[in-house]
């Protein structure tokens with residue numbers, strides 16, 4: 001009880017401290033120096049990626065922070081099973097060296113939770129004896145990857161922005177579910193294809209370890225989860241990590257099956273899990289906590305899905321839905337649902353477009369004015385470019401950075417080279433970035449601003 005009072009006191013103190021800070025800001029306009037609370041939270045999320053080899057239960061060891069994702073080792077009677085292969089061979093070799101301090105048993109199998117490069121690109125380091133290592137994944141593994149996409153060039157550019165790959169070290173906080181910088185040593189060079197695949201479920205005993213693999217579409221359509229019934233340990237792949245799920249990746253990609261994702265996590269929540277190993281962020285232990293975390297996660301995903309579907313059937317447009325759909329009140333502050341990586345409105349857009357394509361149902365959107373024509377009308381309506389620029393200053397003062405970006409866009413639609421408008425956009429992007437809890441949004445804003453500053 002004493003502890004509870006202390007927590008309450010700390011909470012109230014920090015709550016009022018925040019309130020005070022905000023009111024001081026608006027009066028004295030010292031926003032430049034004050035750190036936005038979202039930025040503080042995003043920085044704290046980096047604790048999830050501190051490098052550590054963690055033991056869970058009797059015979060599971062996982063490496064956090066060796067690379068952008070997690071990988072684990074299960075120690076059996078006469079051999080080992082590895083779950084996931086990290087992204088870089090260098091990082092995987094380092095983790096293997098640490099695994100080898102624990103045991104010298106041979107690696108009998110490697111299981112891929114899904115086909116994303118950050119979980120497969122370093123696998124080669126773990127395949128010490130290729131002819132005798134079972135490499136297990138789902139059927140149709142890696143089929144959906146964008147490697148052969150006709151818009152590959154665009155995807156690469158957006159990928160660089162989402163992950164802040166060209167940002168300076170001091171600008172990048174993190175990537176939401178990974179550190180801001182991850183190892184580059186032979187990154188992506190060690191993928192080894194599976195030699196064993198399955199469709200729905202697979203029950204195995206390897207080196208005396210009972211293992212269940214279950215297909216679970218979510219972040220990808222080749223995702224699975226690994227369940228060790230005797231160890232009560234669950235490996236979720238990327239269908240769970242400590243951040244709101246990335247229902248849509250702004251780097252671009254195919255539809256992520258939101259409904260299946262929510263149902264997959266629900267299925268996981270029904271298992272008696274004692275230890276949980278996520279694809280990113282730190283593991284957790286304790287049956288009650290894990291059950292609560294997985295239940296929250298599933299409920300959040302399915303709630304976003306249901307609210308969107310209901311709203312669509314009520315005739316709401318995608319933009320109206322983005323403004324309306326929210327996490328249920330009791331989930332908003334859940335520590336595993338903060339929008340460090342995924343973002344609720346991005347999920348809403350993704351679901352909407354998946355079911356009906358681009359047309360939102362409003363006939364005004366059938367043949368909208370071209371951006372330049374609309375900008376001409378808006379600038380005329382405002383009373384000229386000068387007025388728009390004045391409005392921009394007002395928007396900045398009011399910290400309405402989104403409106404600032406949109407105002408800059410009107411002038412840029414008329415003249416991409418308008419220097420004042422370019423500076424407006426850069427300023428709005430940078431200001432907005434500083435208020436973001438969402439790492440991909442922050443990284444994208446800053447990367448785009450940097451490109452503009454470099455005249456790209």
Ligand SMILES: [Zn+2]
Nearest residue numbers: 069118238279
């Ligand atoms: Zn991943």
